[in-house]
């Protein structure tokens with residue numbers, strides 16, 4: 001497998017950090033080079049699968065409540 005490298009410094013270690021974006025209300029995180037800080041990508045702070053699991057749990061609770069006499 002090829003080693004991923006930073007386009008600026010050729011570093012090969014990366015980290016996920018909170019993004020400080022002033023516009024909008026949605027929270028993001030950056031994937032950045034852990035050596036020089038160049039941002040490689042941005043992604044939603046909350047993973048879509050995690051949001052779906054939470055939504056499913058809420059729906060299951062509501063269904064249980066509807067079935068109670």
Ligand SMILES: [Zn+2]
Pocket residue numbers: 006007008009010011033034035036037038
């Ligand atoms: Zn770098």
